[in-house]
Structure formats: structure tokens, C-alpha cells
Amino acid sequence: MEHAATPELFSHIRVVMGMVVSLSMARLLTGLAVFVQHPHRNRLSFLHLGWTLFLFLFLIHFWWWEFRLHDLATIDFGVYVFVIAFCCVFFFLCVLLFPASIEEYAGYEAYFLSRRAWFFGFLALAYGLDLVDTALKGRQYFGSFGLEYPLRNAFYMAGCLIAAFTINRRFHVAFLVTAILYQAIWIYRVFDMLG
Template sequence: MDNELSGVEIFPHVRVIMGVIVGMGITRLLAGVARFVQHPSREEMSTIHLAWVGAILLMLVHFWWCEMALYGVRDWSFGVFFFLVVYTVVLFLMSVLLFPDNIREYASYEDFFLNRRKWFFGLLALSLVLDIVDTSIKGAKHFERYRLDILVFTPLFFILCLLAMRTANRRFHLLMVTLSIAYEVLWVALLFGAPR
């Protein structure tokens, strides 16, 4: 990109495109939950499914907030912009896998989720890798701040995603979503809970 625009001028444009995709993911999740509220007897609710809905909703909101750190990026390229769009699309696709257009050939949302778990956890594992690149884009200081998380949590959760792809064991999936929610809540509390 030519040097006519500064990073400060480019960032709002990038954030709008990402916001549209994140907003579509949040909308998908909220509309799906609204179906349960509107027609409680039509679909069977599942702890695993609803817990993942909550986890991905929290992940999308957390992601959106953390992308504010892109404000400090000075050197933008189409490659960086395209990468960020792809990362956001991966998060959106996880929302779609939680609330597909229809589940007629499945017994319930949980049945759909467990049958499509390879896609869901494949995307979740991919999002972990993409997050490392995203953290790097935000600069060395930002990367250093999350170094322990990247070196410890990311590989551990990546392995758990691979295991989740292989098993339909409900206890494992309940443990997995519980760990995911606990991790997100912990990070949100640590990063945003205390005034600075």
C-alpha cells in the first residue's frame, strides 16, 4: 500500500470489515438462542451445545475487544488485512456450526454438534494458530505480554482440540467447554477487570 494513508487512518476501515463479520457471528448465536426461548418445546436443549454457544459468544466479544490493539499497527498491507478477515471468518464459521440452517437429519443440536465436531474443533484449533499470528502483527511488546499464554495454553488447547475431534464422549466435551469458558473468563478478568 502506498504511504498516503497512515495506520491510524487504515485501522478504522479494517475494524469495520472485521466488525461486520464478528457481528454476523454474534447475531447467529443470539438468533439461535432466541429460537429456544421462542419455541422451548420444539428443540431439545443440550448443556454441551449451549455451553459452547456461551463460550464462542464470549470468544467473539473478547476477540473484538482485543483487536483494538491493532490501532498501534503502523505498517499495513493487503496481506495483513486479508489475514485478519480470514481469522474473523474462522470465528464466524464456528458460530454457524453451532446453529446450522437446519438439523432435520439429526436428533438434536447436540447430536449435530457431536457429528460435526471435527469441523468445529478443526476451526477452533486453526483459530489458536491464527491467534499467534494476530498477536505477532500487534508488535513485539504485545507478543511478549502473551508469550506465556502462547507457549503453554495454546499448545495444550490445540492438543485438546485434536482429541475432541476424535471422541464423542460427553464427559470429555463437557470438560473441554468448561475449560474453555474458564480460560476466557480468567483472561477477561485479568485484562479488563481491574482499572488501569
Template sequence: MDKFFHIRMLMGTILGLSIAHLLKGVVKIIEHPGKVKSYSVHMLWVLYLLLLIVHFWWWEFSLHLITTWNFLTYLYLIVYTASFYVNATLLFPEVMTDYAGYKDYFYSRRKWFFGVLTATFLLDIIDTLIKGESHMTHLGYEYVFYIAFHVVGYLLAIKIEDERFHKAFVVTVIVYQFVYIFRLYFTLES
């Protein structure tokens, strides 16, 4: 249990920095609305990433079931957790002087953003397997669909610059994330 506590604390620190970075970016827009032009699709991705981070943190509670820890698992979990921080910083860079606003920035960096999200969801498969076969079985076929849906969508988002696609896609993933969380944690079976 001591190793799990140690790992949980480091993961919590990285996730806390991720959330803080997202909140700091939103507050900067609120404080100085005329300084950098905001963009609704970008802000929806901020909301989605915040929801994803909160869900991830809850999801990782299942790590307490692991009785044997090793350095590779520890390192893997740090890399996986760090992917959320990378995406938070990709949504809110330190300097925006090269861009007309968040719309311009978002589309110019979408390949990085969706590439890291793709990697994050692929890393999730390993994370789920680390928690054991019974955990994977509990998640069922919807988990496979959940991962495939996101990965395919992110790969399309890398290729497609059309604003209508991005608006529809971000709204879809936000709604699906809420539904998935509800089905996973608020059903009678849980």
C-alpha cells in the same frame, strides 16, 4: 489511521454477524423449545464462542499500534475474523431436520467445529506477531500455554466423542477464558 478504521469496520461487521447468529440460535430454542431438543454441552459451547468473540474484539484493539498496512495483512485479518462466523454457523445450522436434536448435531459436526477452532487459535499466533514483538513479550509464556492448551484440547475433542470429556472440557475452557481475560486486562500491571 484511516486504513485501521476501514479494517476495524469490516471486522466489526463480521463479528456482529457472528454474535447475531449465536443470539438468533439461542432465541429460536427459547421460542420453540419443543421443536429441536437443546443440549447443555452445545449451549455451553455457544456461551464459550460468544465469550471468545467478545474477547477477540477487545484483543484486536491492539491493531491500532500498527502503522504500516498492506493487503495481505488486511486479507489475513478478514480470514481470521471470518473463522468466528464459520464456527457460529456450525453451532446453529439453518436446517436441523436431519438430526434428533442439538446433541446429535453437535457430535456429528464436532470435527468441523473443533477443526475451525484449532485453525482460529493457530491464526491467533500470526495475529499476535503482526502486533509486534513488544506485544508478544507483554503476553509472556502464558500466551504460549493458552494457545497450546486450546489446540491440544480441540484436537482431543475431534477424536473423543465421550460426553463426560466434552462436558469437562467446555467447562474448563470457559473458566480458563474468564481467568485469562481477568489476568490479561484487570491486573495492576495493565
């Protein structure tokens, strides 16, 4: 059954989304706090910390763009389930970055590279779901981002698929740096954070 997208319904959905996104942020922040609490327990990893920064930025961006859900004329249970599932993908990515224990690994980089297929598979899924999410908000909204938007997502998904299968550290570093810079520039340009 479809319901008109009333402010009450939108608020209800945002509360559930907020809980899952908050758990995701808490996982990242708790994981980072361990480096302060126990600085010598595990070696820091540029790749691991870089993808943590990327995911933190992606989560903030996700929460901002989900405000557009209020523009939907109707919201049905399918939309509700889709949005919650999308949030759950972010939570799973955060748990992959900061598991309960990495004792059997030489450090966070060894752990991260051993789980790269899972991490990058879910990150590619997030970019695929992002396309669907934006399409839900309407053809005009989707089109407002131009051709760059689907090409951007295709770039991220292709990079994720390569990163899932290669152990080449140069590729991983180049992909990480490109991904963070492009994500920051995209957010600034599209959402005009400073203007």
C-alpha cells in the same frame, strides 16, 4: 504496497471486521432466540449451549484485542486479508453451532457431536491464527503475555484435536468447563476488566 497505519485506514479495517463479527454475533443470538420461540422443537444440550457461550465470550474478546491493530506502524493488504480471514473463521464456527436446520438429527447434541471434527478443527485454527495475530502486533506485545500465552493456545489446540476425534462425553464436558473458566479468567487477568 504498505500503508502507514493511519486512523482512517484502521477505521476502514475495523468496519469490515465489525460487519463479519456482527454477523457472527447475530447468528449466535438468532440461534439462541429459537429456543425461546420454539421451546419444544429441539432438546437443549449442555455441550451445544456451553460452546455457544464460549464462542460468544471469544468473539467479545477478539473484538477487544483487535483494537491493538492501531499500534501497527504499517498495514499492507496481507494484514488486511489475514484479519478478515480470522473474522471469517469465527463466522464459520457460529454457523456450525446454528445451522439452518437440524431436522435430520435427534437434537442439538446429536448434531453438535456429528459435526465435532469441523467445529473443533476450526476452533483449533482460530487459536493458531490468534498466535499469528498477536505476533503481528509486535514482539514486545507478544512477549507481554509471557510463556503462558503460547502454552494456553497449545492447550486449546490440543484439546480441540482430541475433541474432534473422541465421542467421550466426559471428555467433552470437562474440556468445555475448563475452556470457559480459563477463558473468563484469562480475559479478567490480562485485560483487567474490573480494574
